[in-house]
Amino acid sequence: MSSMPIPDQHLVEHTTGSEELLQGSFLHAFRDTVRLPDGRSATREYVKHPGAVMVVPMLDDGRLVLERQYRYPLQRVMVEFPAGKLDAGESTFTCAQRELLEETGYSATEWARAGMLHPVIAYSTEFIDIWFARGLTLGERHLDAGEFLDVFTATLPELLDWCRDGQVTDSKTLTAALWLQNLASGAWSLDWQPTASVVA
Missing domain, CATH: 3.90.79.10 (Nucleoside Triphosphate Pyrophosphohydrolase)
Structure with missing residues (x-):
């Protein structure tokens, strides 16, 4: 059986900042700034969900x-x-x-x-x-x-x-x-x- 290669550190994005966009009764939205594996910056918009x-x-x-x-x-x-x-x-x-x-x-x-x-x-x-x-x-x-x-x-x-x-x-x-x-x-x-x- 094959398995995914580890470690994955070369793929990880590191959060450098975070901005709250919405706090609703159900959803919580954010826009984060991240440092990419190659050192460049990017933004990530996402929703926190309770599961x-x-x-x-x-x-x-x-x-x-x-x-x-x-x-x-x-x-x-x-x-x-x-x-x-x-x-x-x-x-x-x-x-x-x-x-x-x-x-x-x-x-x-x-x-x-x-x-x-x-x-x-x-x-x-x-x-x-x-x-x-x-x-x-x-x-x-x-x-x-x-x-x-x-x-x-x-x-x-x-x-x-x-x-x-x-x-x-x-x-x-x-x-x-x-x-x-x-x-x-x-x-x-x-x-x-x-x-x-x-x-x-």
């Missing part, structure tokens, strides 16, 4: 729980898995449980953490922790004020077709599809744990 989770809920019959939600920046309805940002001091597992219940009404008896995704590395610190959930029980949704979304189910072949045809373009959902495809083939595996045993 988020995505949940891939799997029903006992193999169907997947998905959502349709209008995303204002793109001015369109997107197909995606349940997800949401971390509250201050919240663990990613607690956030995953909360978002699954709030958005879909489902709770799960088993969970598996798949890893982490960085969806917009060019201009944001955002990370998304990827959780899989099974042993689902349907209850009542608790959507946030101003949150509107449809919950529906689909098979893995249907989801993969939508990814191939460009109907699904959300990066986190495309990443989940990669995981699901490799799980179905047996190439990858997950470490499932009962809810009470998950180390948050």
Whole structure:
């Protein structure tokens, strides 16, 4: 197995100054001045993000729980898995449980953490922790004020077709599809744990 060369010091940019551009209720934007590896200066504009989770809920019959939600920046309805940002001091597992219940009404008896995704590395610190959930029980949704979304189910072949045809373009959902495809083939595996045993 090949690995990335280390060390990477010859690629690192060093911050020499920082200017706050925006402090919103959700996003925090900056413009930094950096020294490049060749000694020249450049600017980097980026957004600090609190982090988020995505949940891939799997029903006992193999169907997947998905959502349709209008995303204002793109001015369109997107197909995606349940997800949401971390509250201050919240663990990613607690956030995953909360978002699954709030958005879909489902709770799960088993969970598996798949890893982490960085969806917009060019201009944001955002990370998304990827959780899989099974042993689902349907209850009542608790959507946030101003949150509107449809919950529906689909098979893995249907989801993969939508990814191939460009109907699904959300990066986190495309990443989940990669995981699901490799799980179905047996190439990858997950470490499932009962809810009470998950180390948050």
